[in-house]
Amino acid sequence: MQRYLFWMKIQSRQENVIYLALWGMLFAAPVLSLYIRTVNNSFLTFNWTEIFIAWKLFAVYLLIFLIHNFLLAPLLIYRRKRVLYAAMMAAVFSLFVAYQCSQRPKFMGRRPIPMERRIDKEHEMPRRDHEPHMIGEREDHKRPPREFRWQGQRPPVFIGQHDIVAVVILVLMFGMNIGIKLFFKNRTDQKKLAALQKKNLEQQLEYLKYQINPHFFMNTLNNIHALVDIDPEKAKDTILELSKMMRFILYEGDKSGVPLAREFDFIRHYVALMQLRYTNKVEILVDLPSEAPDKTVPPLMLISFIENAFKHGISYQHASFVHIKVAIDGDMLHFTCSNSKAEIPNQEKGGVGLANVKQRLHLLYDSNFELRIQDKQNTYIVELTIPLT
Secondary structure (H helix, E strand, O other): OHHHHHHHHHHHHHHHHHHHHHHHHHHHHHHHHHHHHHHHOOOOOOOHHHHHHHHHHHHHHHHHHHHHHHHHHHHHHOOOOHHHHHHHHHHHHHHHHHHHHHHOOOOOOOOOOOHHHHHHHHHHOOOOOOOOHHHHHHHHHHOOOHHHOOOOOOOOOOOOHHHHHHHHHHHHHHHHHHHHHHHHHHHHHHHHHHHHHHHHHHHHHHHHHHHHHHHHHHHHHHHHHHHHHHOHHHHHHHHHHHHHHHHHHHHHOOOOOEEHHHHHHHHHHHHHHHHHHOOOOEEEEEEOOOOOOOOEEOOOOHHHHHHHHHHHHOOOOOOEEEEEEEEEEOOEEEEEEEEEOOOOOOOOOOOOHHHHHHHHHHHHHOOOOEEEEEEOOOEEEEEEEEEOO
């Protein structure tokens, strides 16, 4: 959990660094542009007034960006309040347009032409004789007096081209802000999902281990119980062997992987305990590498198949066998366990079953393993290939 919170802080810092870099480049652009112009044109001087005017405009966009980034965008992305976000955005755009219009210089028109200049123009432009005097009087009557006539264009509309461009820039800025936040939110969601999947995987593995361990102890104690009346001395030695195996399970069983040498020792101890229980009619062969490489394997993975071999493949009425072989080929472990099939299957309850073992393999290796089971008439063969770490 602490690692996840630490990763969340890093995500937030990375997002803020991106915003800081973008705004830093934007505010640095006027300075760089003016510097390049002054270098290329010796008649220009570096005037900070022009830069401050641009910065004043950028500061308005920066203020709106901060409001959107810390107050409005979380409403849409994290709290999913779309209606409230749309209403707030409409208010922001309305205030922004009103501000843009208030910052434009008011239209005052051009000053009326003074009377002296009009008189001079009348002397310079005499009335044409062919124009009727009454028509001229009607035209003068219809048109406003010259002293109240404005010499210029019409007043600008409420929203001009400059305001439309400013609104488009604002929309692009908000889109950039939402895009970056969605990107980091997606990364956060994926990280959270991976953490939940890992936690679920650990819980499932622990559940399977808790199923394996009691079943193993139950079988071993049954073996010791059978030896108490037959050979008490051997029963004592068996208890010592059991204590070593319990120590292995206690200190190594909760790890994701144990060294191959210890796993092989555990198998040898287990087979030694099982051999004390059976007569010479049962052929038990164990072929393990004498020198194990510095690799790890999940604890109690192979012993599950060996347990089932002894449980279902041993018969007291006729000869039976259990053959165990492990071979190492690079980073791959090849395990083979074959056993005879008893005429009357063991009905003892409490086994973990192959379904749980397969589930554990899928959780640990996904599809990067190979398990082949041959259930023949008289023999049962398990072949497992798993990668070593």
